[in-house]
Amino acid sequence: HQHLLTMTGHERAGAAIFFASAVGNFAACVMMINLFGIVGAALAMTAATVAFNIATAVTVARYLKLAPGLVIAITNMSKSPPNHS
Structure with a gap:
């Protein structure tokens, strides 16, 4: 997320x-x-790394309107049932 913030101004x-x-x-x-x-x-x-990642994810979501990948993955898992073929 840090690089994304830097590259987008x-x-x-x-x-x-x-x-x-x-x-x-x-x-x-x-x-x-x-x-x-x-x-x-x-x-x-560990606590500092978690806090840093949460802060950058929130900032990216606020400024760039992009959801973190984990949020998207969880959202997609809850929408579509697994295909057991």
């Missing part, structure tokens, strides 16, 4: 999300490493 939004994600990731890592060690760092990185 929304690089400021992409940069803001990237910066906020990096700062949040650093803060979460510092806090979680102090509490849980290396496992805390892994949890913080």
Whole structure:
């Protein structure tokens, strides 16, 4: 999603999300490493990656009116019954 924002003229939004994600990731890592060690760092990185992907997906949906691929796949699965031939 980050590349899509950059290629369509929304690089400021992409940069803001990237910066906020990096700062949040650093803060979460510092806090979680102090509490849980290396496992805390892994949890913080995972949470930051999930938050980054959600933020970029929401931004792409808002600016470009494009739904994330997972949303489309789930929607299509619920519309058509499976073909068991």
